[in-house]
Structures are given as C-alpha cells and as structure tokens.
Amino acid sequence: MADSLNDTSKSYHNLGLYRLTGFSGRRAQLRQLHEWMIGGDDLPAIAISGERGMGKSTLATAAAWSFARVFSDGIVRVGAAGAHRFRLYDIVRTMDTVFGTTLTRISEERWGISILEQLYRRRRLLILDELSGALPEELNTLVDIIGHLHEAGGHSRVLFIDRDFSPAIAELVQFQHIHLEGLILDELPQLIQARAPEPVREEALAHVEELWHLTTGQPFMLRLIWGLMLDFSWEELGFIFQDMADPEGVLHTEAVAAFAVENFAAIQPQAGPLLDRLVSAAGGASLAALGELFWADLGTPAELQQTLHALTERALLDLDPYEQRVVMHPVVRSYMEQNAVMLGEDWERRHARYYVALAERYQYLPLERWPEVDVEWGNIYKGADWCAARMQRLWQDEPIHFITDPVVDQEGIQLPPEVQAVKDDLRLARAYALALAHYAFWRHPPGIQRWLAAGALASLALTDLRDYAWIQLNLGRQLFFTGQVEQAVHWLSRAAAIFDSRDLLTELAYTYTDLGTSNRILDNPRQALRYFRAAFDCVAQLGDQYGLATAYMNLGSAYYGLDDYEHALREYRKALRIALRLGYEQQAASAFNSMGLALEGMDRLAEAQQAYQNALQIFRRIRDLIGISTCYNNLGSVAYAQGDYQQALHWYELDLALSEQRGAWTDMAATLHNLGHVALELGRPEQALEYFQQSRELYAAFELTDYVQEEEEMIEYIQSLEGQRMA
Numbered sequence: 001m002a003d004s005l006n007d008t009s010k011s012y013h014n015l016g017l018y019r020l021t022g023f024s025g026r027r028a029q030l031r032q033l034h035e036w037m038i039g040g041d042d043l044p045a046i047a048i049s050g051e052r053g054m055g056k057s058t059l060a061t062a063a064a065w066s067f068a069r070v071f072s073d074g075i076v077r078v079g080a081a082g083a084h085r086f087r088l089y090d091i092v093r094t095m096d097t098v099f100g101t102t103l104t105r106i107s108e109e110r111w112g113i114s115i116l117e118q119l120y121r122r123r124r125l126l127i128l129d130e131l132s133g134a135l136p137e138e139l140n141t142l143v144d145i146i147g148h149l150h151e152a153g154g155h156s157r158v159l160f161i162d163r164d165f166s167p168a169i170a171e172l173v174q175f176q177h178i179h180l181e182g183l184i185l186d187e188l189p190q191l192i193q194a195r196a197p198e199p200v201r202e203e204a205l206a207h208v209e210e211l212w213h214l215t216t217g218q219p220f221m222l223r224l225i226w227g228l229m230l231d232f233s234w235e236e237l238g239f240i241f242q243d244m245a246d247p248e249g250v251l252h253t254e255a256v257a258a259f260a261v262e263n264f265a266a267i268q269p270q271a272g273p274l275l276d277r278l279v280s281a282a283g284g285a286s287l288a289a290l291g292e293l294f295w296a297d298l299g300t301p302a303e304l305q306q307t308l309h310a311l312t313e314r315a316l317l318d319l320d321p322y323e324q325r326v327v328m329h330p331v332v333r334s335y336m337e338q339n340a341v342m343l344g345e346d347w348e349r350r351h352a353r354y355y356v357a358l359a360e361r362y363q364y365l366p367l368e369r370w371p372e373v374d375v376e377w378g379n380i381y382k383g384a385d386w387c388a389a390r391m392q393r394l395w396q397d398e399p400i401h402f403i404t405d406p407v408v409d410q411e412g413i414q415l416p417p418e419v420q421a422v423k424d425d426l427r428l429a430r431a432y433a434l435a436l437a438h439y440a441f442w443r444h445p446p447g448i449q450r451w452l453a454a455g456a457l458a459s460l461a462l463t464d465l466r467d468y469a470w471i472q473l474n475l476g477r478q479l480f481f482t483g484q485v486e487q488a489v490h491w492l493s494r495a496a497a498i499f500d501s502r503d504l505l506t507e508l509a510y511t512y513t514d515l516g517t518s519n520r521i522l523d524n525p526r527q528a529l530r531y532f533r534a535a536f537d538c539v540a541q542l543g544d545q546y547g548l549a550t551a552y553m554n555l556g557s558a559y560y561g562l563d564d565y566e567h568a569l570r571e572y573r574k575a576l577r578i579a580l581r582l583g584y585e586q587q588a589a590s591a592f593n594s595m596g597l598a599l600e601g602m603d604r605l606a607e608a609q610q611a612y613q614n615a616l617q618i619f620r621r622i623r624d625l626i627g628i629s630t631c632y633n634n635l636g637s638v639a640y641a642q643g644d645y646q647q648a649l650h651w652y653e654l655d656l657a658l659s660e661q662r663g664a665w666t667d668m669a670a671t672l673h674n675l676g677h678v679a680l681e682l683g684r685p686e687q688a689l690e691y692f693q694q695s696r697e698l699y700a701a702f703e704l705t706d707y708v709q710e711e712e713e714m715i716e717y718i719q720s721l722e723g724q725r726m727a
Contacts, residue, residue: 013075013098014097015077016057016327017065018323020061021195022194023058023194024187024190025184025187037063037157038070043173044146044149044157045150045160046173047159047160047162048178048180049162049177050163051163052334053219053331056161060159063159064125067125070123071125071156071157073156074099076099077127078091078094078127086130087138087446088115088138089111092104092106095118097374098371101114103118104445108482111141112144112145113666116701119154120663120665120701121154125156125157125158126156129161130162131160131162131165131166139169142169143168148703150172160173181216182215182216183218185208191219191222192204192205193205196226197227200226200229204229214245220315220329224314227264227313228256231264231267257331258339260315261332261335264316268307270303270307271310274295274298274311276336277293277343278294279336280348280351281379282378283375283379284326284328286323287324288324289379290308291304292354293350293351315329349425352382352384353383353428355379358373358380359373359432361373362438363434363435381445384447385447387455387458388454391457394418394419394425398450399456400453403457403472409465409468409494409498412463419461426462427458430464430471434467436452437474441477444478449479455467456471466499469494469507473495473514477514479491480514480521489519492514493515496508496511509535509539509542513550520558529558535554545578549575549578549579549582549587550575556568560598565599565601565602566602568598572591573591576588576595585621586624588618589619592611592612592615595608596611596615596638597634599611600637600638600641605638605641609635609638612631612634625658629655629662633655633671633674635647635651636652636674636678640674645681649675649679656671665698665701666702669695669699669704673691673711675691676691676714689715692711696708699711
C-alpha cells in the first residue's frame with residue numbers, strides 16, 4: 001500500500017535550463033564534477049568558485065542536468081530572495097516550492113534538522129548560489145548539515161557557487177573545489193558556432209586567437225564582444241578596447257559590460273530606461289510583466305520584441321523560454337546598480353503596485369498551486385519591503401512603535417501632513433499586509449512582522465479598523481509561531497476587542513480559537529476552554545458547518561487537556577457527525593483519531609482501536625501519509641497496551657516502512673524505539689538491541705542528544721540482561 005502512496009520516480013528541479021543554451025566546452029570540469037558527485041568518495045560538499053562572468057552557474061547547471069537521473073529524488077537551486085542577503089529561509093522556502101514539503105511551517109530552530117532530513121539517505125542535489133552576506137550562525141547550520149551528511153555516507157550532495165568561500169566551507173569541501181577560469185583556446189570555435197549571433201559568427205571564427213587573448217576565454221565577456229561586433233567592425237573594436245585592457249592586453253569584464261550597455265542605450269534610446277527598470281526585477285521578470293510594467297510607456301509591443309531580441313543578442317539580457325522570463329546577468333546588474341538613473345519613489349511604487357496583484361493570488365489559490373506564484377517571490381518580497389520602508393519614511397520611525405500602545409485602538413492616530421497626500425501608499429501597504437498575512441500563516445517569511453506592522457499602521461491611518469484588527473490577529477499568529485506566546489496573546493486580545501465591538505463574528509471566532517490555543521500552550525487549560533467555548537458561540541450563530549465541526553474539535557481538545565475524556569469524546573463525536581454528513585473526509589479522519597485518544601484515556605482500548613482503524617481507512621483513501629503514519633503509531637500503542645505484542649509489531653513495522661519512504665528519519669527513530677520495547681516483550685532481546693541501536697544512530701545523525709541518551713540507556717539495560725544470563 002505504502003509504495004503506491006509516495007511515488008518518487010519523478011525528478012523535481014528548478015535549475016534554470018536557459019543557461020544551457022549554446023553551452024559547450026568544460027569537459028575536464030564536467031568529468032571532475034562527475035567523479036565527485038557520483039564517484040566512490042563520500043564527501044558531500046563541492047565548490048565552484050571564480051570571478052563573475054566565468055560561467056559558474058552555467059557549469060553547475062550543466063553538471064546537475066547531466067546527473068539528473070542520479071539525483072532521482074530531485075535537484076534544487078537556491079539563491080537569495082529580493083535584494084537581500086542569503087538566508088536559511090531561502091532553502092526551506094525553495095524546497096517547499098520544488099519538493100512540495102512543508103518546512104516553512106516548522107519553527108526556525110528546527111530548519112537545520114528539517115533540511116538535513118530532506119537530504120539524509122536520499123539522492124538529492126542542493127545548489128547554493130552565492131552565500132554572500134549570510135549570517136555566521138546560518139553558515140554554521142549549513143556546516144553542521146553537511147558534516148552529518150558526510151558521517152552518514154549518503155548519496156546527496158551540496159554544491160556551493162561563489163567567488164570565494166568562508167574557511168568553514170573550504171574545510172568541508174577539502175579538495176573538491178574547482179576554481180573556474182576561462183575556456184581553453186581549443187574550446188572557442190565550438191562555443192562560437194553554438195552561441196555567437198549568426199551575423200558575426202564567421203568573423204568571430206576568423207579572430208579566434210585574438211578573442212581568446214583579449215578575454216582569456218571568459219564566456220560572458222565573449223558574448224558581450226560578439227554583441228559589440230553587431231555594431232562595430234573588428235578594427236573599430238581594436239581601438240575601443242585599447243583603454244579597457246590591462247598591461248597584458250586582457251580586457252576587464254566590467255569595462256566591456258559598461259561600454260556595451262552605454263553603446264546600445266545610445267543606439268536604441270528605449271533600451272536604457274528598460275534596463276534601468278529591470279534592475280529592480282528581483283529574480284528576473286516574466287514576459288507579461290515586461291510588457292505590462294517595465295516597457296508599458298516606452299513603446300509598442302512590436303518595438304519591445306525588437307528591443308528584447310537586440311538585448312539578448314548583445315548578452316545584456318537573457319531569455320528563459322522555459323519559464324517565459326527575462327533575466328539580467330550579475331555583471332550587467334552590478335554595473336546598472338552602480339550607474340543606473342535613479343528612478344525614484346514613483347517607479348518603486350509602480351513596481352510594488354504591480355506585484356501586489358500577484359501576492360494576492362496566495363489568498364485564493366490552493367496551496368498546491370502556490371508554486372505558480374513562487375517564481376515571483378523575489379519581486380513580491382521587494383514590493384512588501386518598499387511598503388514597509390515607505391511607512392517608516394512617512395512617519396520617520398518604525399511602524400510598530402506607533403501601534404504598540406493599545407490606546408491607539410480607541411483613539412486612532414494623527415496623520416502627519418505629508419501622509420494626507422499619499423493615501424494610495426497607505427492602501428498599498430495595507431494590501432501587501434493582507435495578502436502576505438495569509439501566505440505567512442503557512443510559510444512564515446522572516447520579514448513578515450515588519451510588513452504586517454506597516455500594514456496595520458496604514459489601516460489605522462485609513463480608519464479601517466476591521467483590517468487593522470485582522471493584521472493584529474496575524475501579528476499574534478506570527479509571534480506565536482516564533483514562541484513569543486505571551487506577546488501573541490497581547491495582540492490577539494486587542495484584535496478580539498475590536499472584532500467584538502463591531503460584531504464581526506467570523507473574525508472573532510478565529511481570534512478566540514487562537515487565544516484558546518495560546519492559553520493551552522501557556523498551560524492555562526481552563527482559560528483555553530473558555531476561549532474555545534466563546535469561539536463555538538460565534539460559529540454557532542453563523543451557520544458555518546465546517547467552522548462548527550472545527551469548534552467541536554477544539555472544545556474536545558480543551559477537555560482532553562483537562563483529562564476530561566468523557567466530555568472530550570462527546571465533542572469529537574459532534575464534529576464527526578458534521579464531517580461525515582457533509583463529506584469532510586480530512587476532518588472526519590481527524591475526529592476518529594481524536595476519539596481514539598479519548599477512548600484510550602478512559603482505558604476503552606477495543607473501542608479506541610476501532611476508532612483508529614476508521615481514521616486509517618479514511619487517511620488511506622485521501623492519501624494523507626502523515627495521517628496514516630499517526631494511525632499506525634496509535635494502533636501500535638493500543639495493541640501494546642492490550643498486551644497484543646504481535647499486533648503492535650505489525651503496526652510499528654508498517655510505520656517504519658512508511659517513515660523510511662517519506663524520509664521522516666526522526667519519526668523513524670521513534671518507531672524503532674517503540675519496536676525495541678515490543679521486541680523485549682516478545683522475548684527477543686537481540687532484535688530489541690538492534691532496534692535501539694538503529695534508533696540511536698538516527699538520533700545521533702540529527703544531534704538529538706537527549707534521545708541518544710535514552711537509547712543508550714536501553715542498550716545498556718539489554719546488555720546487562722545478557723550479562724546476567726551469561727552469569
């Protein structure tokens with residue numbers, strides 16, 4: 001059964017295959033990468049370094065694509081989002097997009113373990129493209145992850161791409177490091193045939209040796225020169241290049257890029273403003289955005305196509321035909337960032353306004369379709385950041401400082417004169433906060449509290465108290481996620497007061513539910529119960545059957561937390577009745593499982609077993625692997641409590657196989673621990689010892705030292721039994 005539930009035969013990736021257009025050469029480097037990636041050595045870390053324009057990312061893409069069948073569990077390339085430095089969050093977010101995981105729903109302190117779980121005992125390739133500016137503690141986490149991969153001797157690999165590396169990364173990589181320089185002379189003719197624009201190909205082949213000496217075979221500089229050959233004769237370029245070369249006659253890539261940009265901007269006036277604007281396109285721009293935003297007032301669609309063709313021929317832009325996007329090479333971007341015309345607040349506003357519409361798609365698309373929007377995350381991030389910075393400039397302080405005091409909920413806020421004239425900016429900040437509040441409920445991006453505070457202040461300034469309170473609610477949710485539960489209660493309570501005063505029952509039900517959950521975490525079970533009852537009262541007035549079932553489930557959980565299993569069971573049964581009547585299968589399965597827990601608490605084990613089996617039947621039907629695993633564990637537990645150790649063994653072995661297939665290694669360690677106890681009860685100490693040793697190995701791989709100690713105590717106990725038997 002499990003085999004059919006989790007088919008991993010499809011290989012997932014986000015490589016950016018446009019880089020392979022016209023790729024040639026690099027045979028020696030590809031052979032070396034092949035040996036390191038799939039050879040006999042178990043070092044998991046590999047590095048490619050080199051100056052900009054050498055083709056580091058292209059070589060990495062070529063190698064990864066060549067070995068796609070080897071890395072059958074997927075390949076993921078990670079770069080920083082927006083205009084900000086690399087964050088560990090970028091890895092978990094990209095894994096969620098590519099692999100369909102839910103790592104961003106896990107607290108930040110567990111990201112390292114979660115990333116390791118995605119690589120451990122799998123065949124995956126993780127490409128980290130530029131770690132510049134990463135925090136030391138996040139680099140240390142990466143070092144720990146790779147160190148454990150090395151110890152495990154698995155098949156996953158981590159490929160670093162950067163101009164240089166920290167000592168810690170260099171130590172991990174050891175000898176598996178390629179410092180990339182230019183192509184060798186013999187590789188140039190093939191590259192010219194594959195990559196040079198057709199009108200200049202013949203002339204480029206006639207000057208192969210001169211081109212190589214000018215560029216030392218640097219691929220991007222060659223592309224820039226071929227682009228210039230469309231506009232200048234070879235003789236003219238000889239005079240132009242005299243001022244760009246070093247004493248040995250080698251050109252500087254940055255100087256050639258600067259001249260290429262300025263030259264084409266002079267030839268085609270619309271190209272300059274377009275490139276200036278595209279600097280703000282984080283992660284590139286879709287062809288739709290190119291026409292609707294970046295080119296909108298610069299010319300006709302036909303002129304855009306002509307300009308785009310000319311820019312790509314000259315290597316000033318790259319076209320990704322697979323994703324229908326344009327991308328600016330880092331060398332060109334670096335020059336444009338330093339020298340582009342300052343477009344000012346108006347352009348940043350236009351950019352943010354365009355991408356808020358895409359951010360709002362997160363609110364109505366189902367989670368499984370979010371990857372359709374994720375490709376624009378860099379631009380959405382940039383727009384949200386601009387709104388937060390704009391609010392700070394308008395009020396000349398961080399937005400959070402203006403809404404911290406609960407008094408403002410009643411008295412409102414005085415708008416500075418300069419804010420009165422830019423209410424559209426307030427509306428934009430509010431729109432981003434509302435759109436990303438829903439996104440953050442599931443994915444928790446690092447900048448979210450700042451974005452929400454900006455949106456809350458904007459809503460208050462617009463006297464929109466409903467959205468103001470909704471954003472307060474989401475501030476509370478984010479604080480809850482980061483473990484700041486008491487601060488979360490502060491914001492949730494303020495939101496509840498506003499919703500209650502305006503009879504907004506749906507919003508009030510959500511808030512009371514979150515207050516109940518928060519108080520349960522704070523070990524205030526009776527207060528939690530009061531909030532869950534209040535949430536139920538709200539939902540009961542709305543006629544929302546799904547919400548009513550959820551309210552019954554929450555009430556059941558509150559009673560369960562008070563050890564009032566009989567009352568909990570009654571609430572779970574009410575939730576089940578609604579779920580079955582309306583066909584809410586996920587909720588029905590959860591209700592059956594919770595009923596099993598309550599029945600087990602009352603020592604009604606046979607009934608608990610039946611409830612778990614009912615839940616399992618539904619979880620299997622809807623292919624919920626986590627639900628199936630939970631039921632296997634619960635069925636094993638109740639069989640163990642009944643003294644039916646053979647049946648317990650059956651359920652735990654099923655969960656063991658499923659956990660291994662899911663790559664849920666810490667869950668697998670817990671199941672191995674349970675199997676160890678079952679084996680002891682069956683009088684099989686040798687088998688029990690093997691289970692506990694395997695569990696210890698897994699816990700040690702993830703540095704879960706408390707659990708390691710527990711397994712070692714069980715191992716010592718079994719060994720002491722063996723010693724007594726021998727005596």
